[in-house]
């Protein structure tokens with residue numbers, strides 16, 4: 398199956414704006430993050446979401462790499478399918494966890510061979526039984542080393558992670574910024590932030606990054622909250638704060654997913670609108686493989702399908 402659009406053959410973002418069949422990219426750039434599915438049902442959900450979100454012409458769609466490299470195969474399969482069956486530009490997440498340089502390099506070369514041109518280069522988190530990250534004895538020590546390794550292999554676009562509220566392993570906020578700068582100096586051209594909820598936290602972080610000489614786009618990672626209890630757990634691990642005002646908004650909604658969805662969309666849309674007012678024109682959405690919330694937020698931001706009607710998009714059987 399492939400997702401075909403009227404601009405058949407033109408990769409979004411790579412097109413010639415003067416061409417009659419090339420849709421005009423919205424002024425706000427967006428990207429979507431998905432995770433590789435591990436059941437047939439989840440695969441269906443993912444592909445329905447991709448089909449719904451594709452007409453919004455994301456600059457790229459990224460596919461995560463499971464903790465400890467646990468989804469290596471599934472990440473590869475999903476990225477390959479996006480490449481072969483859609484007009485979207487895939488970005489493959491890759492981590493250094495539990496793999497030698499030779500193994501990681503082989504994954505990168507494989508991506509290069511099939512035509513993937515964008516890698517999201519990450520250190521990764523330690524496996525559950527380990528307290529701290531331990532590099533593989535023959536592996537990349539951290540994300541900066543991985544960026545340098547990927548850069549040596551080919552001319553990839555490389556994105557890296559950034560932490561507006563400081564990564565839990567960092568000795569200080571300054572050390573964390575130095576680390577981000579090392580990743581950029583090694584060849585990354587974009588930073589995508591961990592999720593955050595207070596707009597001020599992001600704005601102050603960008604200010605500090607600019608003062609530290611980091612000039613690349615620092616794209617806010619937007620997480621529409623669907624499960625507040627899980628969010629609190631996840632935020633604890635990755636060092637993001639969950640403001641009291643957010644907790645109050647989700648109070649009493651544990652058994653009411655429908656209202657939670659509406660609240661989540663409102664919160665994330667307001668966050669994006671405030672960022673937009675501050676001049677932010679690029680957003681990365683953690684979709685959790687669900688289209689509805691991200692689609693609603695994009696709609697509020699003024700991002701609409703590039704072609705006149707959704708009927709211009711259809712699924713057709715690949716010959």
Ligand SMILES: Cc1cc2nc3c(=O)[nH]c(=O)nc-3n(C[C@H](O)[C@H](O)[C@H](O)COP(=O)(O)OP(=O)(O)OC[C@H]3O[C@@H](n4cnc5c(N)ncnc54)[C@H](O)[C@@H]3O)c2cc1C
Pocket residue numbers: 460461462463464465490491492517518519520521522523538539540541557558559564565566567568572573576580589590591592618635
């Ligand atoms: C946008 C985004 C996408 C992500 N996708 C995935 C994914 O697909 N799969 C996954 O498993 N995880 C993913 N993560 C999580 C990420 O792997 C973890 O946050 C991990 O703990 C840190 O990765 P990093 O690439 O930021 O590491 P690094 O940039 O290497 O840094 C990690 C920490 O170590 C410190 N550090 C690094 N090198 C040095 C040094 N030489 N000296 C001193 N301190 C140092 C840094 O300051 C920082 O505090 C993602 C995170 C983000 C924000």
